[in-house]
Amino acid sequence: MTTASGATVPGSVIELSGIDRDFQLGEQVVHALAGVDLRIASGEYVSVMGPSGSGKSTLLNVVALMDRPSRGRYVLRDTDVTALDDDELARARREHIGFVFQSFHLVARMTAFQNVELPLTLAGIAPAERRARVTRALEELGIADRARHRPDQLSGGQRQRVAIARAGIMRPEILLADEPTGNLDSASGAQVIDIMERLNREQGVTLIVVTHDAAVGERARRRIRMHDGRIVADISS
Amino acid sequence: MRTIDLIRFALGAIVSHRMRSALTVLGIAVGIGAVVLLTSIGEGVRQFVFAEFNQFGTHIVAIIPGKANTFGMAGATVNTTRPLTLDDAAALARVPDAIAVVPTIQGNASVEFGKRQRRVVLFGVSHDMPAVWNMAVRSGRFLPREDFRGARAFAVLGSRLRDELFGDQNALGARIRIGGETYRVLGVMESKGQMLGFDLDDTVFIPAVKALAMFDLEGLMEIDLVYRATTDANSFRDRVKAAMIARHGHEDFTINTQDEMLDVLDTVLNVLTLGVGALGGISLLVGAVGILTIMTIAVTERTAEIGLLRAIGARRAHVLGAFLVEASVLGFAGGLLGSTLAVALVEFIGVVLPQMPVRTAWEYVGGALALALAIGVATGIVPALRAAQLQPLEALRAE
Known part of the structure; x- marks a missing residue:
């Protein structure tokens, strides 16, 4: 078991220290995250588990730069991202982080190809390069023949593979998945997990998976358990 | 993000809602079409009226x-206005650069030939009238050049009056009676048609001095002067003014140059065109509300999409730009459709019914297109700002 301590470990890509996240619910203040210290090294495979309301999704959103912590320090690859402004955060999300959602979040009017292409388009990359990279990504995930299909013409597993292709298209160092198998049958879920593990193994992507599913969570080399906004267990095998 | 990709993204969103986008575009098209059509009618009337006056x-x-x-109360002040006389007209003819002068009296009179009789408009004028008023003599000749004050009893008939009075008979040299006096017909005018509903052919022309006596008038109604084309209008006007003040002692007359009259007319007609354009603007306002509504709905519907875009690295400016472009495209497409239809209609009317005073007002078409684009931007800005202000996480949760 390793717990976070003071010194910076070389190669750590995510470094959270003293992270709080409070939400105002009416009169009551809910501490979704309370004093979270966490350090994740480059290339790790981490699962985050815990009951509903334990703060695991909030943790993932903070790491994804989608949510700002109320207190604490978050250093992403030597940059203190708690100080970044909105546009800088958007840029950091684009360049460092891929996010896979439980409900896929594909743009319904766009084809699989266009969905995967979207981050490249936002980054202002030229069409020829976009085409080459998207084609390669779709081939790697075995959905090249679905490139011209819209999300509603794809199965759940295929949709999540499109979403993974989109999350990985900018070659981010960090791939975050929030209940990626939550809306899938077990066979498709296994495929999706397999693809993400391959990205971790073969490309050295730091993979963090938030899940309810013990079978999915147990596959990670490092397993974090959360309860009431705190990390209660952090087990590496 | 490249601009072309931003535009393509916005177009994709528009095309994905074909029916709704088409109706929104139609709303703007109707407004722009109304503006272009109404201003074209205004412009047509303007050109028509100008042509009438310039003849x-x-x-x-x-x-x-x-x-x-002059301001003042009638009756409360002594009327010191002296009438315009034939002597004034004769003096004005000697102003340098004056090349023609027409003392003018207008009234209604009954013209008799044999047993036939017709009430017509009578003009008391001079020899120079055809040159000054751009009219031509069809047969015979016009009133002879002679002293205004001693002109003889000659008459020249409008073509309609000649036809009505004489039919197949020869009018030249005939004796007719006007207001109890006998006149000899010297000529017949070329047909001039109507001006603003006033028949210019149902007329008779006699020397001004005879008309003065016939209507028992103290003075002329108007003196028309034509000046050399090479002369400056203002300096000629000043010379006329000086000559008149020398004769009357003070300025108890008004000088209108044609440029001034056309200026006034132009102002009136431009206001008219602007007014009907504003009427069309009301329907444009309805179209603008349409875009505002659709864009507001679009932002609400696509909140999750906005959240996703922000999550994968879109900046606020990208979101703002995408929705602004979407609204502008809707506005501009409406403008293009509306003005195309309106111009086509106007040109079609111009071919089929050339007598209709409808002319494409091109500067208004250009303005209408710019206006449509501006409406798109203006109505898009509030929804687009709202979209850009959304927090990525909260937006993502909206389904």
């Missing part, structure tokens, strides 16, 4: 009795 030559100065710009 009476140019380089004309008109002197009328009385000072138009």
Whole structure:
């Protein structure tokens, strides 16, 4: 078991220290995250588990730069991202982080190809390069023949593979998945997990998976358990 | 993000809602079409009225009795206005650069030939009238050049009057009676048609001095002067003014140059065109509300999409730009459709019914297109700002 301590470990890509996240619910203040210290090294495979309301999704959103912590320090690859402004955060999300959602979040009017292409388009990359990279990504995930299909013409597993292709298209160092198998049958879920593990193994992507599913969570080399906004267990095998 | 990709993204969103986008575009198209059509009618009327006025030559100065710009109460002040006389007209003919002068009286009179009789408009004029008013003599000749004060009893008939009075008979040299006096017919005018509903052919022309006596008038109604084309209008006007003040002692007359009259007319007609354009603007307002509504709905519907875009690295400016472009495209497409239809209709009317005073007002078409684009931007800005202000996480949760 390793717990976070003071010194910076070389190669750590995510470094959270003293992270709080409070939400105002009416009169009551809910501490979704309370004093979270966490350090994740480059290339790790981490699962985050815990009951509903334990703060695991909030943790993932903070790491994804989608949510700002109320207190604490978050250093992403030597940059203190708690100080970044909105546009800088958007840029950091684009360049460092891929996010896979439980409900896929594909743009319904766009084809699989266009969905995967979207981050490249936002980054202002030229069409020829976009085409080459998207084609390669779709081939790697075995959905090249679905490139011209819209999300509603794809199965759940295929949709999540499109979403993974989109999350990985900018070659981010960090791939975050929030209940990626939550809306899938077990066979498709296994495929999706397999693809993400391959990205971790073969490309050295730091993979963090938030899940309810013990079978999915147990596959990670490092397993974090959360309860009431705190990390209660952090087990590496 | 490249601009072309931003535009493509916005177009994709528009095309994905074909029916809704088409109706929104139609709303703007109707408004722009109405503006273009109504201003084209206004422009047509303007050009028509100008053509009507310009048929009476140019380089004309008109002197009328009385000072138009003086303020005062009638009756409370002594009327010191002296009538315009034939002597004034004769003096004005000697102003340098004056090449023609027409003392003018207008009234209604009954013209008799044999047993036939017709009430027509009578003009008391001079030899120079055809040149000054751009009219031509069809047969015979016009009133002879002679002293205004001693002109003889000759008459020239409008073509309609000649036809009505004489039919197949020869009018030239015939004796007719006007207001109890006998006149000899010297000529017949070329048909001039109507001006603003006034038949210019149902007329008779006699020397001004005879008309003065016939209507028992003290003075002329107007003196028209034509000046050399090479002369500056203002300096000629000043010379006329000086000559008149020398004769009358003070400025108890008004000088209108044709440029001034056309200026006033132009102002009136432009206001008219602007007014009907504003009427069309009301329907444009309805179209604008349409875009605002659709864009507001679009932002609400696509909140999750906005959240996703922000999550994968879109900046606020990208979101703002995408929705602004979407609204502008809707507006501009409506403008293009509306003005195309309106111009097509106007040109079609121009071919099929050439007598209709409808002319494409191109500067208004250009303005309407710019306006449509501006409406798109203006109505898009509030929804687009709202979209850009959304927090990525909260937006993502909206389903």
